[in-house]
Amino acid sequence: MSAPLVGVVLVSHSAEVARAVADLAAGLTGGGGDVPVAPAGGGPDGGLGTSSDLIAAAARSVDRGAGVAVLADLGSAVLTVKALLADDELPSGAKLVDAPFLEGAVAAVVTASTGADLDAVAAAAADAYTYRKA
């Protein structure tokens, strides 16, 4: 039995963005589709915003015991993850990763698919800040 993979949670103000980025990252990972990835998008009323309940549920759903990398898009998404972590309301191995949302998500999922540990997944996602485009 292989070791459990790091889970990835994608927190966006928009349910559609979170879902689409999760699909994109999983799609680009090809055969490594075993990585548990969960979107947590939109606010408590379903509109644009951040839902702490969705974030906590997503983190629990991808926790296989190897840690959970949480990526967030902006403002309240970042602050809500931090507030949840400060009060131990996410799985013990959960970590907010400082990374660009889309590029970081792809890097995190691809790296997690190799069986890398949480620190390596977080480092790969953070490294996405250095990808220059012009």
Add this chain to the structure above:
Amino acid sequence: MRTTGERTTRTAMNATPDPEAPVDAAFLRRWLESATAAVEREAPRLTELDSPIGDADHGTNMRRGFLAARTAVEQEPPPTPGGVLVLIGRTLISTVGGASGPLYGTLLRRAGKELGEEQAVSAARLRDALRAGVDGVATLGGAVPGDKTMLDALLPAVDALTGALDAGGGAADALAAAAAAADEGAAATVPMRARKGRASYLGERSIGHQDPGATSSALLVTALADTARGDG
């Protein structure tokens, strides 16, 4: 702790609380009533302030959060003032949906934890707890005074509260001073340039608008002063 229920009932029925320790669970429940009413009344204004420099949801978000907090506290009233603040904070984090949720949630939860299990505390203990809560907001959001955020109302409020209590003022007068300082602090955000949150993307264009978060902070501190004066 078996006497908790009985003591809570007595406290709730007691219209003249201990002057040395005026802040009990009933006091903070009255504050929540007053704050929720103020947020409901001012929600359109908060959203209007949030329109030119934010995403026009501050009033809606605050209204949703405080109504949920009031319901949560009504359904299962915590027996201690710390417990009331922790429950309100937790509810705001899970229901507001914007940055004000984790920020106010952290403020109140941190303050509530500072108060511990005590049944009633002095104004000075409330001040210390609020100071710890406001420090928590600063740490979470990474803002400093002058960044055009809720800290620009909250920090002057805690300073004024401290000054008034140190000068020997009573709880009601000290909280009134805090409310005045919060109002002034909120008004002083108008010429500031936003350095945090969505408004910071606007750069110079954020100048000339009062910060919605500082405005709601002033409302919440004013509700505290109203509660202490007895007409919350």
